Structures are given as structure tokens and as C-alpha cells.
Amino acid sequence: MGIYKAIIELxxxxxxxxxxPVPDVRKLxxxxxxxxELPSCSDIxxxxxxxxxxxxxxxxxxxSIPFTNQPDLFxxxxxxxxSMDGTMDSEHIGICVxxxxxxxxxxxxxxxENECDKKFMNICVYAHNGGLVIHRLIRVDLDSHGxxxxxxxxxxxxxxxxxxxPVRDSxxxxxxxxxxx
Numbered sequence: 001m002g003i004y005k006a007i008i009e010l011x012x013x014x015x016x017x018x019x020x021p022v023p024d025v026r027k028l029x030x031x032x033x034x035x036x037e038l039p040s041c042s043d044i045x046x047x048x049x050x051x052x053x054x055x056x057x058x059x060x061x062x063x064s065i066p067f068t069n070q071p072d073l074f075x076x077x078x079x080x081x082x083s084m085d086g087t088m089d090s091e092h093i094g095i096c097v098x099x100x101x102x103x104x105x106x107x108x109x110x111x112x113e114n115e116c117d118k119k120f121m122n123i124c125v126y127a128h129n130g131g132l133v134i135h136r137l138i139r140v141d142l143d144s145h146g147x148x149x150x151x152x153x154x155x156x157x158x159x160x161x162x163x164x165x166p167v168r169d170s171x172x173x174x175x176x177x178x179x180x181x
Contacts, residue, residue, distance in 0.1 A: 072098040083153030096174040123176040
């Protein structure tokens with residue numbers, strides 16, 4: 001009898017009592033990753049700036065965006081479109097950062113443009129055709145109408161190219177500050 005056949009018979013005989021040890025990932029060494037990864041989002045919530053309390057999320061004034069008026073935070077459901085698979089999906093919850101006024105909306109947009117120039121690709125929610133789209137900002141162009149924000153979903157199969165429509169300042173509603181998996 002071959003060794004593999006013997007192992008399979010042993011497993012079948014004792015399969016209800018086999019315990020396979022699973023390593024505690026907290027004790028595994030951290031190693032450098034050797035693959036190419038997507039550009040990261042900016043650090044929007046700095047260490048210690050976001051806390052969960054009984055009434056919801058509490059945000060201190062430790063943000064990397066220089067808002068003059070504290071933004072609103074709220075949780076948003078992620079639609080099951082598949083366009084952001086690999087980053088977020090319908091079971092996840094986005095933590096949205098919403099500027100309270102026009103001045104702070106402009107501050108957020110200027111900050112996003114600056115971060116994009118530094119190759120940080122943040123995820124935003126923007127209005128399009130009566131609905132909302134959650135995609136990653138990949139570039140900001142200028143044309144005769146002002147800034148043209150170029151977005152693309154993270155799923156390389158369904159979103160092999162950028163969104164084909166122009167997105168203007170007024171269409172960008174919120175910034176995804178975090179994702180709860």
C-alpha cells in the first residue's frame with residue numbers, strides 16, 4: 001500500500017477526531033511583502049483620533065485634513081457591484097468623512113488633489129446619474145471646466161480602465177476614511 005493511500009485511509013478512519021493546529025497569527029514574524037500592491041490611501045485618521053463609544057464614533061481633532069470645521073462621520077453600506085472587490089465588498093462598512101460646508105469641501109478636495117500628486121490614491125464617494133459611486137481616485141486633470149477627477153474601481157477584472165465620465169468638484173461628496181471588515 002502506498003504511503004498516500006495509507007494516509008487517506010487513516011484520515012477517513014479518524015476524520016472526526018483530527019485536530020489540525022492553526023498558528024496564532026499574532027505570533028508570526030512580520031516579513032516584507034515581495035509583490036506589487038495598490039497605492040495606499042492616505043492616513044486620514046491619525047493614531048488616537050477615532051474612538052468607538054456607545055453613541056457611535058467619536059472623532060477628535062487629530063485629522064490629517066486641515067478642516068476648519070469638524071466633519072461629520074457616518075457609516076455607509078457598500079453596494080454589491082463587484083467594482084471594488086479586493087478592497088471592500090457588500091459585507092463591509094465604509095466610514096465616510098463628510099465636510100460640513102462649502103469651505104471645508106474645498107479644503108478636502110485641495111487635500112485630495114495634493115495627496116494624489118504624492119501618489120496616495122484615496123477612495124471617495126461621488127454622485128453620478130442620480131446614484132453614488134465608490135471608487136479610488138487615480139488622477140486629477142485640469143481642463144477648461146476646472147478639475148476633472150479620474151476614478152477607477154479596484155477590481156481588475158470588471159474595472160480594467162478608469163471611469164469614462166468626467167467627475168467635477170461638486171460631484172465628490174465624501175471621502176472613505178476607513179473600512180470595517
